[in-house]
Amino acid sequence: MPVVDVPVSGGTSKAHYLVTGSGPGLVLVHGTGATGEGNWGPLIKALGDRYTIVAPDLPGSGGTRDPGGPFTLHDLVAHVVAAARDAGLDRFHVVGHSLGAVVATATAALHPDLVNSLTAHAGWVRSDPQMVFQFELWQHLARTDPAAMARMMLLTAMGKETLRAWDRTTFEQVAAAVTELLDGARDGLARQSAANAGVDLTGLLPHVTAPTLVISSADDRIVPPHHQHELVDRIPHARLLRVPGGHGLPAENPELLLTKVAEHLERLDPSRSCA
Incomplete structure (x- = not known):
């Protein structure tokens, strides 16, 4: 799988990413402790005939090798953008889960010229004391x-x-x-958890211009639903979708998540429908 150099805090990261399929760009951003392929396997398999899919491993995950130590939200966004550009994507849809939802949202805010649409599952605005x-x-x-x-x-x-x-x-x-x-991923999981604790998207959210779907799992006890409600309140023209299940929806009910992501993409481009 491809590797691209990404300038980050403390040096250069060797960012590992999966690329497969054909068609418009679709970038998938994984959650804490996961990998691009591990988090999004069913979606990659289902949508690879309609999209060029890029799934990067964030610092601390999978095949990516970074300098170690803390990393910033901008470092994580840099991995997403570098993987997409290295894969030849000029613009792309971006989908994220949990930490990946935060990174996807920040990518849409910081690079509106690159992002066609945003789908965020189990995201949040700012980490509260709990x-x-x-x-x-x-x-x-x-x-x-x-x-x-x-x-x-x-x-x-x-x-x-x-x-x-x-x-x-x-x-x-x-x-x-x-x-x-x-x-097998103790250090990476710990460092990504530290990044979770420092999340604050407050100043970025007004700059999200892409059509946005925020998906909220009813039983989410890790990032409870009120956090997704706040995201929708702060992102211009965002749409909220409530679904059954917990925070681990990509593993718990991948078919449901796949269906909702595909429906959002097809609303924007009916030619990508599987029908």
Whole structure:
């Protein structure tokens, strides 16, 4: 997969990204502790025949190698823009989940000339004291106890109906798989959690000009729905869509998220419809 050099705080990042498909550009930005391909696999598979899809790994994730230490929101945006340009995209739609929603929103605000549309799931404007407390706990557990981190994330990221449907064996199997994933990405997860704690998009949101869909999961306990309501209030002409499920919708119900993203894109360009 391609790698592009990105100037960031402290030096140069070797940004790894996936590129596949054909058609208008569609950039997918992953959430905390994930990767581009891992977060967006079903969507990449479903939309690759209609869009040129670029999915970068943010600093601390996947194949990207950065200088280490803290990074800024501008550093994360730089990864998105560099991957898109290196893949040959002049303009693109951008979709983000959680931290990726924050980065996607900042990209739309800082580079309105590049962004055709914005879709943000589980995003937020500014980290309040409860979220800062949560993300500081994530930093600690990521570095000291990935198994506990995995269990906590399962209990808070999944929606109520999903958790009710699982038996003990399912909980243990999923927790083991998540623990293995997190154990190999302790430092990156901790640094991305630190970035989460410092989020403040307040001054950027009035500059978002692209058609915007904000998707809010009803059972989101990591970034509760009132945060998405605030995003819609602050982004000009943004539209709010409420869906069932939890914060981990890309894993919990990828078909639902895919459908809503595709519908938003098709509203803007009916020629991209799969019908």
